Amino acid sequence: MKRLSLRGATRVWERNLWVYSKRWVYNILPNFFEPVFYLLGMGVGLGAYVAAGGQFEGGYTAFVAPGLVAASAMNGGIFETTYNVFVKLHFSKIYDAMVATPLSFEDVAAGEILWAVTRATLYGTAFLAITLFFGVPLTPRLLLALAALPLIGFCFAAIGTAFTSLIDSIDLYTYFWTLFVTPSFVFSGIFFPIEERFPPALITVAELTPLYNAVHMMRGIVRGEWEGVGLNALYLAAVGLALSFFAVRRLGRRFLA
């Protein structure tokens, strides 16, 4: 990565901030509201019945909330690096304009990932604030939760970019969503402890998914249950780094033909 300059990446990031700052209102709403609806529907709604079983310490909503915070960071990181990057790469051609300036392709890619991390952090932070009204206690641990958001964002930004580097038709994202994002969302322990419901083989599969690690880490931090949290963080960082390198190399080779 000798062609990467942090300053160059920052300038690409700045461009996105510039665009975003002019219309964040209608950009932030959809991605932000989705987990809020889940919080209301699953936590407050369904939670009333679940709580009757009395298995969730602090209430079902408080159990679901940290996982949804992780999911909102995932959404921010993924959305930015899938559809948005694909459109810039193949339709609007703005990367072509960027690489004709002193920016290298690596700068552009790093800037985009950095931006995706920023969005993920913004969504996650806003969402974390909302969970305070739903039974998540305000503790100093939440500072660590804030710091965990960019890590989650980074991992999923890398995953999104890697998938984008593999496809040449925008229609293929539906596969990504139905076969990866949605099952992750449903089966990563956000809504129920998979350890209690899954057979052992499936538990192992679930534990290997990035969202499981993000959810486990976030819930651990929020509740002060530290076991495995460090490992989750390492896992997210490793997947993020490996897939970033893979994606940037692959995209660069195709793009600079």
Added chain:
Amino acid sequence: MSELVVQARGLTKSYGPLVAVDHVDLEVHPGEVFGMLGPNGAGKSTTMRMIYRVSALTSGSLRVFGLEAGRDDRAIKSQLGVVPQMDNLDEELSVLDNLLVYARFYGLDRALARKRALELLEFLELSARSKDRIRELSGGMKRRLTLARGLMNEPRLLILDEPTTGLDPQVRILLWDKLAELRGRGVTLLLSTHCMDEAERLCDRLMILDHGHVIAQGPPRELIANQVTPQVIEARLEGELEPLEKACADLGVELLPAVNRVSLFVQDGRQMLEELERRGLFLNGAYIRPGNLEDLFLKLTGRSLRQ
């Protein structure tokens, strides 16, 4: 003798089995306007993309401002301006913001960027549009904005890939004037075009590419003088072609027939017409014009379509 702005030796680019640019040697001198001509698919854009460092060389060597391509790309690109064949303006930003954001990519500070952007919008007669969205601009305005963008870093070399294709005559003339003005300020220009009139008018030197090969290179007048007759007779063809063909063969004159039309490549048009009349051949609607770049171009690249 100051250093060459572009110096390419054996510049080659392959896409799989296709050799898009095939051992091109090219030198662009400081302050000149250098033109690249060639049929569709000849390799003009590919050559330019290698020069402005967004496309890797397959083989050959390339120096820009004396800096080595591949090693000093950042330094090369910081002194270049580019107007690509397809506009790639940022649709998510306004006209003015396109220039301001682009300036940041060159590391220009904000105050300077703003000053330059306003000057360039003025220069390209776009000031009234500065707040518009890109999609609200006409094709000609987008082209001018792309040129303004390419000038934000005050480049020493401006590379323009078909800058005037698709523009109306007024905008084309405006752009020609602006390019002449830039040249007057000492900016070196490398441009490609399909408009022979434009090439003849603007370029100090030019090259003609075909199938990735250089097939002619030099000052336009010299190239025309060497390879095209001084005058060309254009006429309608109403009767039989054969007698005319015979006469031309007799007189050693090259004849180019087209549907209902003929062109005769001659030293002296008036004399030729008189000679033909003496032989009882009267050409309808005949007029004499000087041999031009288009004649040369068609002579070298043939009349058949590409691809």
